[in-house]
Amino acid sequence: MMLPSYAYFKGKIVPYSDAKIGVMTHSLNYGTAVFGGVRGYWNEEEEELFIFRPLDHFTRFLNSAKLMVMDLGVTSEDMVNITLELVQKEGHRQDVYIRPLAYKADEIIGVRLHDLIDEFTVFSVPFDRYVSNDTGAHVTFSSWRRLDDNMIPARGKIAGAYVNTAFIKTDAVRAGFDEALVLNVDGHLSEGSAENIFMVRDGKLITPPVTDNILEGITRRSVIELAREELKLDVLERHIDRTEVYLCDEFFMTGTAAQVTAVTKVDNRPLGDGEMGPITASLRTLYNDVVRGKVKKYRHWNQPVYEKMMVK
Ligand code: PMP
Numbered sequence: 001m002m003l004p005s006y007a008y009f010k011g012k013i014v015p016y017s018d019a020k021i022g023v024m025t026h027s028l029n030y031g032t033a034v035f036g037g038v039r040g041y042w043n044e045e046e047e048e049l050f051i052f053r054p055l056d057h058f059t060r061f062l063n064s065a066k067l068m069v070m071d072l073g074v075t076s077e078d079m080v081n082i083t084l085e086l087v088q089k090e091g092h093r094q095d096v097y098i099r100p101l102a103y104k105a106d107e108i109i110g111v112r113l114h115d116l117i118d119e120f121t122v123f124s125v126p127f128d129r130y131v132s133n134d135t136g137a138h139v140t141f142s143s144w145r146r147l148d149d150n151m152i153p154a155r156g157k158i159a160g161a162y163v164n165t166a167f168i169k170t171d172a173v174r175a176g177f178d179e180a181l182v183l184n185v186d187g188h189l190s191e192g193s194a195e196n197i198f199m200v201r202d203g204k205l206i207t208p209p210v211t212d213n214i215l216e217g218i219t220r221r222s223v224i225e226l227a228r229e230e231l232k233l234d235v236l237e238r239h240i241d242r243t244e245v246y247l248c249d250e251f252f253m254t255g256t257a258a259q260v261t262a263v264t265k266v267d268n269r270p271l272g273d274g275e276m277g278p279i280t281a282s283l284r285t286l287y288n289d290v291v292r293g294k295v296k297k298y299r300h301w302n303q304p305v306y307e308k309m310m311v312k
Contacts, residue, residue: 004124006090006123007019007122007123009121016123022107024107025105025106026104026116027103027159030111030160031158032160033158033159034061034067035099036058036100036157037099037157038051038052038054038256039098039127039256040124041292042093043292048305048306049305050302050303051083053222056218056221062075067155079122083100083122087124095127096125097125097126098122098124099123099124101122102118103119105117131257136262136264137264138177139172140172140180140267141180141181141266141267142180142181142193143171146182146184146185147164148185152164154191154213155210155215155216165194179193181266184213188208188212188239189242189245190208190212191208191215195217195258196214197254200279204233204236205233205235210237220254222301223283226283226298233279245271249272250277250280251263252280259291260288262281
């Protein structure tokens with residue numbers, strides 16, 4: 001992966017090679033960091049880079065920080081402006097991934113959240129696809145379980161919790177699958193390794209509620225709105241059993257990185273007719289147009305990078 005040219009680090013934009021931390025840093029030793037994942041989409045016709053729902057992403061980012069007893073001293077609007085300045089300086093003319101990361105910066109020994117220095121950084125890199133087979137992914141039910149809210153809350157994007165994701169992803173990929181589905185400790189489906197999930201049964205779109213140890217995904221929220229508004233679908237948020245997935249008509253995963261990824265097989269069982277279904281296909285096309293700023297009704301989700309410097 002190409003390295004960034006710049007990073008926002010300790011209050012200003014610096015060359016990426018100057019954005020360094022010491023090996024004793026608390027977050028490196030104890031996983032006490034939180035992060036975000038935001039995408040910018042290049043629109044060739046308009047020669048503009050559109051960042052997708054940055055205020056929503058930075059609001060969630062600051063909420064993750066709050067869970068970890070961090071005070072970053074910035075608002076989500078400040079974070080958008082920092083990001084705009086950084087991405088403008090990079091001058092990207094292609095799709096990008098933007099990573100804000102807040103971390104406990106002290107170089108000390110001792111596990112805790114309080115009385116520590118909070119710092120944050122932002123950087124961006126060119127980015128293409130995350131799940132290589134995004135039109136017909138073959139997934140497995142992971143033998144790992146999703147962390148419970150009383151262990152490490154999944155609604156925060158907490159660095160240490162992503163060890164759970166890493167176990168899940170590595171075992172799935174090494175076993176020859178594209179991705180994995182993860183059950184809660186109570187046996188209900190929560191999400192993918194780093195994606196929210198949706199199934200279609202009897203014409204209804206069904207996804208687990210935010211209380212099922214999921215990340216409150218921005219893509220999930222967007223897809224729910226698009227399904228209700230544009231496809232006029234019923235969208236239910238309720239528990240999903242493992243065996244319902246075997247019987248569903250369509251299944252897909254959503255995420256900033258994964259976008260709308262069609263799942264056509266789980267543990268060697270074809271889902272529906274084993275091909276990407278019509279609802280998945282429609283939502284996939286719609287989402288891809290929306291993120292690139294091609295749908296007027298949803299232009300308020302697209303923050304242009306080069307058109308202007310600051311949001312209000
Ligand atoms: N769940 C997990 C565990 C994730 O890491 C992600 C990726 N951020 C998602 C779901 C999808 O969230 P979003 O649509 O906000 O990217």
